[in-house]
Amino acid sequence: MSKALEGIRVIDFTHDQAGPACTQMLAWLGADVIKIERPPKGDRARKLWYSDKADLDSYFFLLLNSSKRSIVVDLKTEEGKEIARRLVREADVVAENLGPGVMERLGLGYEAVKKLNPRAIYASVKGFGSFGPYSDFKCFEMIAQATSGGMSVTGYPDRPPVVTGVNVGDAGTGMHLTIAILAALVQRQATGRGQLVEVAMQEAVLNITRVKFTPTLSSGKPLERTGNRSLSGAYADLVRCAGAGSNDYVYMMLPPDNAEPFTALTEIIGREDLRTDERFKTPPARFTHTAQLTEIIEAWTMKREKHDVMRAFAGRGIPCGAVLDTTEVLADPHLRERGMVFDLEHPARGKFSMVGSPLRLSDSPTEVRPAPLYGEHTEEVLTSRAGYTAADVKSLREKGVIS
Numbered sequence: 001m002s003k004a005l006e007g008i009r010v011i012d013f014t015h016d017q018a019g020p021a022c023t024q025m026l027a028w029l030g031a032d033v034i035k036i037e038r039p040p041k042g043d044r045a046r047k048l049w050y051s052d053k054a055d056l057d058s059y060f061f062l063l064l065n066s067s068k069r070s071i072v073v074d075l076k077t078e079e080g081k082e083i084a085r086r087l088v089r090e091a092d093v094v095a096e097n098l099g100p101g102v103m104e105r106l107g108l109g110y111e112a113v114k115k116l117n118p119r120a121i122y123a124s125v126k127g128f129g130s131f132g133p134y135s136d137f138k139c140f141e142m143i144a145q146a147t148s149g150g151m152s153v154t155g156y157p158d159r160p161p162v163v164t165g166v167n168v169g170d171a172g173t174g175m176h177l178t179i180a181i182l183a184a185l186v187q188r189q190a191t192g193r194g195q196l197v198e199v200a201m202q203e204a205v206l207n208i209t210r211v212k213f214t215p216t217l218s219s220g221k222p223l224e225r226t227g228n229r230s231l232s233g234a235y236a237d238l239v240r241c242a243g244a245g246s247n248d249y250v251y252m253m254l255p256p257d258n259a260e261p262f263t264a265l266t267e268i269i270g271r272e273d274l275r276t277d278e279r280f281k282t283p284p285a286r287f288t289h290t291a292q293l294t295e296i297i298e299a300w301t302m303k304r305e306k307h308d309v310m311r312a313f314a315g316r317g318i319p320c321g322a323v324l325d326t327t328e329v330l331a332d333p334h335l336r337e338r339g340m341v342f343d344l345e346h347p348a349r350g351k352f353s354m355v356g357s358p359l360r361l362s363d364s365p366t367e368v369r370p371a372p373l374y375g376e377h378t379e380e381v382l383t384s385r386a387g388y389t390a391a392d393v394k395s396l397r398e399k400g401v402i403s
């Protein structure tokens with residue numbers, strides 16, 4: 001069966017997380033993603049973040065680079081630059097998330113690529129964008145959270161701001177860039193021209209955070225942190241469950257515009273009297289007395305395991321979810337049945353749990369291949385995509401231009 005992006009060629013100069021998250025999504029959708037890595041080590045993510053074995057690629061790299069091909073090219077040499085130019089001439093997408101000015105110094109900035117290939121979509125991730133007072137500043141995940149407003153609304157009111165554990169800065173930016181690339185590819189069908197698409201990390205996180213600005217627009221005041229409470233006026237809280245683990249909780253909500261979940265809750269925990277209790281009989285009252293209601297609910301939940309609590313509540317229409325730790329997520333039967341988490345065989349790492357694509361297209365099923373070894377596809381790509389002969393490749397390798 002053909003894939004949605006079959007025939008689309010991506011030349012990928014990205015590294016770390018924001019760019020690779022984007023190009024991985026394109027690869028999952030069927031694009032041929034050729035990852036350009038530079039000697040002597042390639043993408044720094046290969047040895048980044050819990051690199052448990054010095055001679056193996058990190059799981060951080062494996063989780064972000066599946067279904068791609070890797071070639072190693074020294075872009076500081078003229079021969080290396082020529083390889084890049086040949087690949088760019090035939091590309092549909094050129095993606096990069098290098099520091100400000102790096103691609104320009106390599107002769108591979110947008111204007112240069114546009115001359116080589118006017119149909120190419122040039123996709124760029126920058127921390128603060130290509131212009132503006134912050135444009136020369138470096139940015140990472142936590143910096144994007146801090147400068148977007150996201151960190152200021154995360155945590156408890158009596159404590160400092162907190163970085164969210166979800167990588168909204170890096171992966172969130174990658175998903176925004178993916179959307180922009182797909183839109184540009186559609187527009188190219190009408191115009192025949194490529195274009196520059198740019199996503200700034202600060203702005204991507206701001207977009208994800210935007211609904212938190214609703215109270216500020218009404219009052220003109222900064223939004224206070226609310227911990228686990230909901231801004232909607234609904235009762236919402238973590239409730240403790242049986243066990244001494246740090247994640248033995250269920251998060252639950254009682255929507256303010258639907259009385260049925262509260263009624264169901266009182267029946268499940270055997271406290272129908274709460275329906276007439278002035279502290280809890282209305283949504284505003286439940287919101288005001290969140291702590292007291294949580295204490296009552298916990299008298300029931302703390303005698304039961306979190307998965308049992310989730311099934312009991314969710315089975316009656318109460319919005320809730322057990323707090324699953326990372327090991328539990330990788331073993332979760334729901335995610336396993338849906339194929340979102342599955343076992344993948346890697347030539348060096350062996351079998352490990354892989355997180356797959358959340359996108360499901362009926363006519364374009366996702367096929368996840370292991371992340372490439374360092375320079376695994378150099379000869380294959382140069383001979384099949386860039387017009388080099390086997391003898392050329394041998395010569396380039398002897399000169400140290402490729403690996």
